Amino acid sequence: MKIQNMAVVFIIIILPISILLSVYVKGEVEVIKRQNKYDQILSESTYDAVKAFKLNTVNNSRSTQADSIRRDIKASINSFINSLVTNLGVSGYGTESIKPYIPAIVYTLYDGFYIYSPTINLETGVYEHIIKPYIYYSIRYRIDNYNDVVINYTLDNYIVVYGIVNGNYVSRAGYLENVTDISINGSQVTYKGTVITDETAKQYYIEAREFTQWINDNLAEKITPSNARKIGENDETYPEFEGNVTDRILNITGSNDPQREDSAFNVHRREVIRLILQDNLNSAITSYSANSEALGTTYNFKMPILEEEEWNRLIENVTMITFMQGLPIGNKYYNGYSVVSCPKNKEYISVDSIYYINEGDSYYHRIDCPEIVNENTLVGYKNIEFERKINSNLGEENKEYIYEHEENACYYCIINSNYESQPLTSARIQAQYNAMGRIRKELYKRGDDLNKD
Amino acid sequence: MGETLVTVTAIFLAAILMFVFPLMTVSERSDDISELNVQTLTSQFVDNIKSTGKLTLTNYDNFVQSLGATGNTYDVELEFKILDDNPGGKDTGSGLDKIGENVYYSVYTSQIEDVLYGSGSSAGQYKLKEGDIVSVNVKNTNTTISQMLRNFFYSLVGNDSYTIAASSSGMVTNTGK
Ligand SMILES: [Zn+2]
Numbered sequence: 001m002k003i004q005n006m007a008v009v010f011i012i013i014i015l016p017i018s019i020l021l022s023v024y025v026k027g028e029v030e031v032i033k034r035q036n037k038y039d040q041i042l043s044e045s046t047y048d049a050v051k052a053f054k055l056n057t058v059n060n061s062r063s064t065q066a067d068s069i070r071r072d073i074k075a076s077i078n079s080f081i082n083s084l085v086t087n088l089g090v091s092g093y094g095t096e097s098i099k100p101y102i103p104a105i106v107y108t109l110y111d112g113f114y115i116y117s118p119t120i121n122l123e124t125g126v127y128e129h130i131i132k133p134y135i136y137y138s139i140r141y142r143i144d145n146y147n148d149v150v151i152n153y154t155l156d157n158y159i160v161v162y163g164i165v166n167g168n169y170v171s172r173a174g175y176l177e178n179v180t181d182i183s184i185n186g187s188q189v190t191y192k193g194t195v196i197t198d199e200t201a202k203q204y205y206i207e208a209r210e211f212t213q214w215i216n217d218n219l220a221e222k223i224t225p226s227n228a229r230k231i232g233e234n235d236e237t238y239p240e241f242e243g244n245v246t247d248r249i250l251n252i253t254g255s256n257d258p259q260r261e262d263s264a265f266n267v268h269r270r271e272v273i274r275l276i277l278q279d280n281l282n283s284a285i286t287s288y289s290a291n292s293e294a295l296g297t298t299y300n301f302k303m304p305i306l307e308e309e310e311w312n313r314l315i316e317n318v319t320m321i322t323f324m325q326g327l328p329i330g331n332k333y334y335n336g337y338s339v340v341s342c343p344k345n346k347e348y349i350s351v352d353s354i355y356y357i358n359e360g361d362s363y364y365h366r367i368d369c370p371e372i373v374n375e376n377t378l379v380g381y382k383n384i385e386f387e388r389k390i391n392s393n394l395g396e397e398n399k400e401y402i403y404e405h406e407e408n409a410c411y412y413c414i415i416n417s418n419y420e421s422q423p424l425t426s427a428r429i430q431a432q433y434n435a436m437g438r439i440r441k442e443l444y445k446r447g448d449d450l451n452k453d
Numbered sequence: 454m455g456e457t458l459v460t461v462t463a464i465f466l467a468a469i470l471m472f473v474f475p476l477m478t479v480s481e482r483s484d485d486i487s488e489l490n491v492q493t494l495t496s497q498f499v500d501n502i503k504s505t506g507k508l509t510l511t512n513y514d515n516f517v518q519s520l521g522a523t524g525n526t527y528d529v530e531l532e533f534k535i536l537d538d539n540p541g542g543k544d545t546g547s548g549l550d551k552i553g554e555n556v557y558y559s560v561y562t563s564q565i566e567d568v569l570y571g572s573g574s575s576a577g578q579y580k581l582k583e584g585d586i587v588s589v590n591v592k593n594t595n596t597t598i599s600q601m602l603r604n605f606f607y608s609l610v611g612n613d614s615y616t617i618a619a620s621s622s623g624m625v626t627n628t629g630k
Pocket residue numbers: 364365366369370371372410411412413414
């Protein structure tokens with residue numbers, strides 16, 4: 001055979017292989033690009049929804065009441081779905097076209113969470129996406145017939161207790177603080193050796209001390225994780241907690257200080273919140289997977305495995321998680337989720353979310369900022385108070401934004417937060433303890449009414 | 454004589470077809486796969502910054518190292534757009550009726566690296582806040598076989614040179630701690 005013919009044969013063999021390979025690789029590249037794009041769209045839409053939630057909260061004075069929160073969440077979900085269909089370029093098909101691919105949306109709030117997922121709407125009998133009833137971070141501890149309580153945990157050291165204690169029915173709520181950290185001497189209150197000057201903050205520390213003392217006297221020695229039972233089920237235990245009879249989670253002392261992340265109380269609290277979330281979310285998604293034909297899809301919806309870091313974010317903040325699964329991309333199906341926290345909310349305040357103003361300074365700061373001018377005049381406020389809000393006195397036509405505080409955000413610690421953190425002086429610590437106590441005392445709590453009997 | 458010339462030309466052509474063509478195909482696929490890897494790495498890198506609200510030195514080093522593992526060398530360009538929500542008119546009163554007028558200022562790779570490799574309590578990570586924008590561009594700096602071949606043909610027709618490139622960007626959704 002002549003060399004020219006060999007070349008032709010060679011080309012005939014190689015060319016199709018090369019073309020096929022090229023098409024395959026291009027296809028794979030396309031799938032990955034679409035996957036990345038969808039990830040981005042999902043995270044941006046979730047962010048839009050969280051922003052909508054924050055805006056509504058800022059401008060809604062009753063935003064901590066249950067029906068009002070539901071309304072804010074509904075608005076936030078609408079904003080999520082609108083943003084999703086717009087970004088995916090399917091707005092022409094309407095918002096209903098995207099819903100079958102959303103097995104669940106979760107809002108974790110201060111003392112519980114909402115799940116938005118498809119289920120039978122009891123009012124209409126239709127299988128559709130609805131916001132399910134609020135689920136508290138509650139767990140039951142059954143010791144014996146005389147001690148059987150439900151404890152509702154929260155994102156911080158506040159708990160609600162109700163049930164039978166020493167044979168009597170009780171319901172109480174309050175913050176847990178190490179009692180030996182708080183000393184009361186006449187009208188002087190000190191916390192960890194620092195004098196509390198704010199009157200409202202004093203109330204917080206006095207009440208926390210009293211409540212914690214009551215817990216220590218009545219429940220501390222009895223409750224261990226092994227007593228934990230699922231709410232609603234008949235004495236169903238948590239396999240995760242079985243056998244743990246040593247951790248006295250409610251025995252609040254210096255070595256089990258609720259202010260410390262690694263205290264037995266916090267470890268258990270986070271685990272409880274995570275288990276309750278996981279259980280409910282898992283069952284919502286599994287149940288949708290079994291019934292998804294009702295919405296016209298047969299994709300096998302599954303609860304993805306969240307990373308440790310994402311769980312931490314979930315149980316430290318008001319957070320929204322969205323899931324999107326089953327959208328066809330090339331020869332595969334999209335399966336993603338997005339976790340976005342909302343640190344600016346009215347429900348809950350963490351140490352990091354307090355901003356401070358001081359005299360002779362037109363900026364607000366974080367507590368360890370080097371640019372604070374006069375640290376003896378520091379006063380802390382919730383971060384959300386620095387957000388602009390609509391001046392509701394003017395009506396819709398003359399829409400105007402107002403601020404609760406005059407100050408601007410500090411360029412060193414808030415706008416760009418890569419600053420040299422200052423060690424906290426006693427003046428700064430005092431400002432922090434005052435702010436923490438005052439803000440916590442002022443926050444609306446579901447359990448506030450329980451102690452007024 | 455004419456016969457020999459034809460044979461030489463034929464051998465020359467056959468050589469091109471049998472060596473250069475497969476070489477080009479294989480090296481192009483290899484570049485495609487590199488680009489796929491680079492794009493995936495870049496997206497993951499940016500997603501991580503967006504969701505955690507910070508760039509840590511470890512993540513940055515890992516990213517640069519993983520890029521190197523594809524067998525090419527890359528130039529990484531970072532740009533963080535920092536949201537400045539002060540303008541919009543607290544003092545001036547202007548813009549009180551407007552929303553969405555956000556001002557950003559940018560920091561680039563060298564400034565970010567200064568913080569990452571700097572000293573003091575803020576070193577080792579670059580913190581961002583909710584609303585900031587991250588964008589990362591990656592381009593290869595070495596010349597791959599496919600690039601050599603392509604650029605050779607491109608230079609014949611006067612086209613731009615071709616590179617393995619990837620980019621990803623997006624808004625930070627969580628304030629870094
Ligand atoms: Zn500052």
